[in-house]
Amino acid sequence: MKPNRVPLALALVAALAVVGCGSSNKSSSSSSTSSTPAAPATTGTTSTSPSGGGGAGGNLKLSADPSGALKFDKSSLSAKSGKVTLTMDNPSAVPHGVSIEGNGVDEEGKVVNQGGTSTVTGTLKPGKYTFFCPVPGHRQAGMQGTLTVQ
Ligand SMILES: [Cu+2]
Numbered sequence: 001m002k003p004n005r006v007p008l009a010l011a012l013v014a015a016l017a018v019v020g021c022g023s024s025n026k027s028s029s030s031s032s033t034s035s036t037p038a039a040p041a042t043t044g045t046t047s048t049s050p051s052g053g054g055g056a057g058g059n060l061k062l063s064a065d066p067s068g069a070l071k072f073d074k075s076s077l078s079a080k081s082g083k084v085t086l087t088m089d090n091p092s093a094v095p096h097g098v099s100i101e102g103n104g105v106d107e108e109g110k111v112v113n114q115g116g117t118s119t120v121t122g123t124l125k126p127g128k129y130t131f132f133c134p135v136p137g138h139r140q141a142g143m144q145g146t147l148t149v150q
Helices: 002-035 038-051
Strands: 058-063 076-079 082-090 099-102 105-108 116-124 127-132 144-149
Touching: 058 076, 082 144, 099 116, 105 116, 116 127
Parallel strands: 058 082, 076 144
Antiparallel strands: 082 116, 099 105, 099 127, 127 144
16 A cells, blocks of 8 residues: 555656646746736837827937037928937037927037037927027027927
């Protein structure tokens, strides 16, 4: 009797171990599966916004005048509404930066020296905004332009 019981107990333990491994594998794969539906849910929210005209945004590039004049290389920019980032290169010996203002938005990028890059980001609704250099006097001298958001 006893010699029979021991192999049976061992077999049960072995079976439990296999089931345990299998179930832990399943639970780990199901936990990663449960985090995956969260991503499509976010994508669904994002895909809803473009139909409303938002969420697209974009990255716009501009440059300060390399000769040292107080102006940008562009006087008008356009973007889709959403998160809009302006990136300005400064090839000029004069420090410059880029900022966005208008419709309740007032975002200031940092002022950078020659070779630097100033970046400013705003969540913009459709409308007209002004981008300008935040260095005192530069905007007044003409270092500004119109950013049209659609
Ligand atoms: Cu400037």
